[in-house]
Amino acid sequence: MNTEQSLPDTAEPNISSLPIDPVAADALIGIPRQQTNPKRWQGEQWPEFVESLKQQGIEIRQHRAATGNYVTDAGGLAHGMPHGVVIAKDAEQIAALMKAAQKFAVPVTVRGGGLTTEGESVAFGGVLLDMTGMSHLLHIDKHALTVRTQAGIFWHHLAETLRRDDLDYLSAPLNLTSSVGGTLGVGGIDVNSSKHGCSADQAVSLQVVTPTGEIIECSDDENSELFERIILGYGQFGIITEATLRIRHYTPLRMHYFYYSSLSHAVEDLLMIDAAKSCDYSGILTMMDSAITLLVAFDCQDGSSDGGEREAAFMRNMKPKLRGYGELMFGLRLTARFAWRPWKWREALFLLRRKRELFPDLQPDHHMQGGKMLDRTVVFSRAVWKHWGDRSMVIPDLATNTEKFVEAVERGNAVCRKYFPYYTLYCVGIRLRDDHKAHYELSSIPPDAGDWAYGCEFEPMYNGEEYSRDTLQSFKNEIYDVGVELETSYYRFGGMMKGYIRRALGDEVVEKHLKLKQQADPAMILNRDVIF
Amino acid sequence: MKSFSDCYGCSLCLLSCPMWQQKRDVRFSAQGFAKSMQHGSTATDIAEELSACLMCGACDLLCPEKIDLTGMIAAGWQEAGLTDVSHTSVPDSFALSCEPEVKESLGPDDFYIIDARTFHSQYARRIKHYDALRHATGCSMNLDLNRMAIPTGIGSLSSSLGQFDLKKQIEWLIQGRTFNRIVVENPADQSMLAEITGKPVIHLSELAEVTVEHA
Numbered sequence: 085m086n087t088e089q090s091l092p093d094t095a096e097p098n099i100s101s102l103p104i105d106p107v108a109a110d111a112l113i114g115i116p117r118q119q120t121n122p123k124r125w126q127g128e129q130w131p132e133f134v135e136s137l138k139q140q141g142i143e144i145r146q147h148r149a150a151t152g153n154y155v156t157d158a159g160g161l162a163h164g165m166p167h168g169v170v171i172a173k174d175a176e177q178i179a180a181l182m183k184a185a186q187k188f189a190v191p192v193t194v195r196g197g198g199l200t201t202e203g204e205s206v207a208f209g210g211v212l213l214d215m216t217g218m219s220h221l222l223h224i225d226k227h228a229l230t231v232r233t234q235a236g237i238f239w240h241h242l243a244e245t246l247r248r249d250d251l252d253y254l255s256a257p258l259n260l261t262s263s264v265g266g267t268l269g270v271g272g273i274d275v276n277s278s279k280h281g282c283s284a285d286q287a288v289s290l291q292v293v294t295p296t297g298e299i300i301e302c303s304d305d306e307n308s309e310l311f312e313r314i315i316l317g318y319g320q321f322g323i324i325t326e327a328t329l330r331i332r333h334y335t336p337l338r339m340h341y342f343y344y345s346s347l348s349h350a351v352e353d354l355l356m357i358d359a360a361k362s363c364d365y366s367g368i369l370t371m372m373d374s375a376i377t378l379l380v381a382f383d384c385q386d387g388s389s390d391g392g393e394r395e396a397a398f399m400r401n402m403k404p405k406l407r408g409y410g411e412l413m414f415g416l417r418l419t420a421r422f423a424w425r426p427w428k429w430r431e432a433l434f435l436l437r438r439k440r441e442l443f444p445d446l447q448p449d450h451h452m453q454g455g456k457m458l459d460r461t462v463v464f465s466r467a468v469w470k471h472w473g474d475r476s477m478v479i480p481d482l483a484t485n486t487e488k489f490v491e492a493v494e495r496g497n498a499v500c501r502k503y504f505p506y507y508t509l510y511c512v513g514i515r516l517r518d519d520h521k522a523h524y525e526l527s528s529i530p531p532d533a534g535d536w537a538y539g540c541e542f543e544p545m546y547n548g549e550e551y552s553r554d555t556l557q558s559f560k561n562e563i564y565d566v567g568v569e570l571e572t573s574y575y576r577f578g579g580m581m582k583g584y585i586r587r588a589l590g591d592e593v594v595e596k597h598l599k600l601k602q603q604a605d606p607a608m609i610l611n612r613d614v615i616f
Numbered sequence: 617m618k619s620f621s622d623c624y625g626c627s628l629c630l631l632s633c634p635m636w637q638q639k640r641d642v643r644f645s646a647q648g649f650a651k652s653m654q655h656g657s658t659a660t661d662i663a664e665e666l667s668a669c670l671m672c673g674a675c676d677l678l679c680p681e682k683i684d685l686t687g688m689i690a691a692g693w694q695e696a697g698l699t700d701v702s703h704t705s706v707p708d709s710f711a712l713s714c715e716p717e718v719k720e721s722l723g724p725d726d727f728y729i730i731d732a733r734t735f736h737s738q739y740a741r742r743i744k745h746y747d748a749l750r751h752a753t754g755c756s757m758n759l760d761l762n763r764m765a766i767p768t769g770i771g772s773l774s775s776s777l778g779q780f781d782l783k784k785q786i787e788w789l790i791q792g793r794t795f796n797r798i799v800v801e802n803p804a805d806q807s808m809l810a811e812i813t814g815k816p817v818i819h820l821s822e823l824a825e826v827t828v829e830h831a
Contacts, residue, residue, distance in 0.1 A: 149662070152655030153625065153642055160624060171641055197627060216630075217640050236640075240631050244761045248792025261627040450747045450763050462761050469680050475624050 121162050121580065122613035125191050125209030130167055133188035137170075140180050144168040144211070154195060154205075154212045160476035161553060162203025162580060166193065166212035172236055173217055175291060175299045175325040182323070182610070183297035185211065189607045194323050196236055196263025201479055202579030204318070204614045205266070215265055218325060221245045230288055231331050235265030235324040243461045252334040255280045260465040265324035271316055271514075271528050271575060273539060275367040275379060275464070278358040278513035282529075284315045285517050291326035295605035299325075304519070313600065315520070316527035318578050319611040320597070321604050335383040336456035337365065338395060339447070342408030344376040345417065347497055349407040351490045351511060353378055358513045358536060359486075362402045363394070368511040373497050375418065375435050376509075378408050384456050434506055434547065442471050472508065474546055478556045480563035480581075481541040483528045484572040489538040495566045496542045503559045504544040504551075511540045526589060526597045526615075530573040539575055564588075578614040585615065618683045623650035629675035629685060632764040635668045635774065637788070638781060644668050646675040646685040649692065659695035666692045668779040670772045673736035674764040698773065708734045709801035710742060712820050713749065721823045724754035727795035729809070731802040732758075732767035756793050771804040786812045799823060 137144050145151070146168040156163045167190075170181055185192045191210030198205045215236030223232040226249065233242060239256040242264060246252055255274035257267055264283075268290070272283025280286070289303035292314055300322075302311040313321040344350040350368050357366055357380065365381035382395040409417065422432040445467045451459045482492040493511060500507040514537045516529065529537045542563055544551070557580075564584045567574055577585050586594050601616055602608065608616065629646040630636045636645040643652070643665050652662050659666060666689060675685045693699075709731065712718065722728065728749075735742055743763060750757050758766045766789055774780035790813060798809055798817040810817040 148655045149652040149657040150643070153648060153651040156625070158626070198625070214642065216642065219640050238627075238631065240761065241637075245791075247761065260631055450743050453751065459761050462763075466762075469626065469628060473626065473680055 121164065121203060122208045124164065125167075125612075127167055127209060129188040130190065133184055133190045134168065136184045136188065137181065140184070142170060142177055142180060144170050151212070154198070154207060154214070157201065157203060157205045158197075158199040158477060159201030159203065160474075161201075161478070161556065162206045164203070164206045164208035166207035167209055169212045169214060171217035172213055172215045172325070175293055178213065178293045178323055178325060179297040179299050181211070181213065181297075182293055182295060185609050186296055186605075186607050189609060191609045191612045194265075194319055194611055196266035197238060197259070197261040199257075199259055199262050199266070200576075200579060201477055202576055202581050204579040204611070206579075208613065210609070210612075213323070215263060215323075219263070222326065224249060224251065224331075226251070229331050229333075230328050232326060232328045233264060235263065235268070235290075235327050237264050238262065239264060239267065240461060240465070246331060247334060250334045251331050254283075254286045254330055254332055256283050256461070258464045258468050260462070260469070264327055264329070266319075268315060268324055268327060269317055269319045273512055273514060273575070275365040275381070275460075275512060278366050278515055278536065279361070279364055281515045281517055282316075284523070285520055286330045287315060288328040288330060290314060290324050290328070292322035293325055294322045295607075295610040303328075312522045312525075313604075315523040316529070318527075318615050320601050320615055321610075323610070333385070335385045336453070336458045337381045337460055338384050338456050339365075340380045341411065342378040342380065342406055343411060343414035344378060344408045345374065345414075345421070346407070347373045347376055347494060347509075348490050350376045350378050351493050353406050353408065354511060354513065355486060355489065355538075356405065357398075357402055360402060362398050366513065368509065370509040371435050371438055372431070372505075372507055373501070373509075374431065375414075375439075376408075378406070381457075381460075431505065438471070442467065445470060472543060472545070476553075476556070477543065478560055479541045479543045479576065480560040481539055481575045482563065482567045482570070482572045483530055483537055483539045483575055484570065485530055485533040486536055486538060488570050488572060489540070492538075492566065492570055492572055493540045495570075496540055496563050499559065499562045499566065500542050500544070502562075503555065506545040506547045508543050508545055509540055510543070511538065513538050526585075526593050528573050528575040528577070530571075531589070531593075532571070541575070582613070582615060617687070618681050620650035620653050620683065620685075620688045622681050622683055623647055623654070623679075624681070625651060626680060628678045628680060632674035632678060632760055632762050632766075634670055634672060634674075634767055634769060634785060635780070638784060639668065646679070646683075646689065649689060650683070650685075659692035660697075662692070663696035663698065664779075666696055667698050667777050668774050670732075670767050670769050670774050670780065672732040672765070672767040674732070674762070677736055677739050677764065678762065693773075706731060706733055706802060706804075709820050710734060710738070710745075713801065714745065715823075718820065718823050719749060719752055722749070722753035722755045722799065725794075725796040726753070726755040727790070727793055727798045727815075728755045728757045729768065729789075729798060729800045729802075729805055730758055730765040731800075732765035734801070735765045755799075756795060758789055768802075768805045768809065770802075770808050782808065783812060 134144055150169050151165050192213055193207035194213045195205040196215045218234040219237040221233045238261050240260040255276050257272050267283045268287050292300050300307055354368055363380045364383045367379045370376045422428055451463050482496055484492045568587045598616055633645050642648045669689050673686050760766055769775050769780045769782050769785045775782050798815055800806055801820050803819050806817050
């Protein structure tokens, strides 16, 4: 909000005449500020649009009680209300909605689990299309190991249904309520992405409703250009209504944790074990840069010794090369380190408390059997929500090639240190597919990545402290500025962070995609302000 | 205790919500109720949605804010003049399930239906017992990935009002499961489960008798 416009030039600053700042309680009153949320769409032709939908039998909910459900996203920092909500029923309904939306130039914001953090699934006016209405699994092909599902399904429910047939998805975000469609549009990273790639690369084919309301099936072989744009397309070129995904037989897994006090050592070891393809799951999770955990895990297939052999080979060949410690040795080293630094005892107590709270949740008895984790989907996701979730979350990230990753993590960590006493880093590798390089253009996958891309998320842990929106935004900007300098990409580059897209990925590729977007979506209504 | 105004819409309560599973509409979830009330609805305004709730209590356990969601819904029922028909007659069979005869007579061919409401109300104390029972006997149980009990919905207000499709729920309950016998904790589940599945359905109390007969 630009307060300069509200004040006459000659007027003495009069606090009571200033508009209420809707952004943050501690915003500096009277100081002009940059608007980070998009402007609200003002509702031109809304009555005509609603009438058109009603005539076609499409229910649109306009009551505040209905629209209020969608007031913010998982980030909890962007707030906006749609004029109306449509619950997705089928592709035909969505096609009719999009045709009417084009005709009356009404913005349509598509929402699955609403797990964006930059307001990408928040509607600043217009229609919010709730895809969770289309969340049924349609068909499992046990022979081909594929599943056809409606795209609004949460990964959790997909896992739940697949498990009845002893099957599982390949890779999905560590979050119970991410939707399949939303994930395919942005990537989807799991702790097994260094082996299986991102979730988006598991898609075999998609049913898509285009911004102009055509229903099109697409894959690498059929309408491949559309497929390229939809996968990792941030919802700009169509709405995924159904997806066929590759799946696998369900396996429990066996976890190993290695503890580090050096971030660079941990990251280098992660790169090493990924390059050697020596395990099935790998990632780094930290408590600040004091307690760094390298997580390694193996699928344990019943009746097959494969998982056991890989695990034994890892222990024999890779473990001696790792510079991490076991829990006991690391605990002793950490104690010795903190003992001589009384000014850091507060941090030590925090680490101790987090360990006490977190560790049991990473191996709860009823999700474990014989030392194997039965339900990683649930265990990781619930731990993420319980220990890292908050009412407002900022999770800026850097996505780099292998060569830049150590520097990106260290510089991002320095930014975290500057802003917050408590924070966490989550690092994971993503195996890339040569045949999908075209999918990765204008996405979180950096253009200079080879066989793997790496991502690091930087998340403050508030620990009861209140931080202003300005502080959080400045923190995100500073992380992203590191990315500009290092020429990386970002996972969360849409919504409030879209100002970085051109700087990070360059005008040429942005202009190319803008032209494609204008052709595909003449009224520029689909997921407006996410990218364009 | 936190109230509905503390709900920030994380959707975790949807994951084990039988009402949401059937409707696929966020209005029919604890989150939907909370958000509606945050935006000015009264219980009477959302009486239809409230009446679809089975009061199984899974949402209470999943809510990261620890909001008393079933308390909120019960208050809503009262305000909207809805009667909790399901609350009156649910026997707690937990003690019975701890009897050694139960462990002896359950086997891999059994599908054991835990009563969802009584289980969730004492979850922390009971999950270990059921988990051990499942592992020891090899029987399957009506537990979902969250290790919440999937309710049958039989005898609920929601089903009596036609808001909950029992057949659909039982189809989901048995999907992909192989069993020859069903053992129920809630006697109200017995006849309808037998009718829909075509399998013998016995009450937990009968297991002891079966064990004696086998002996």
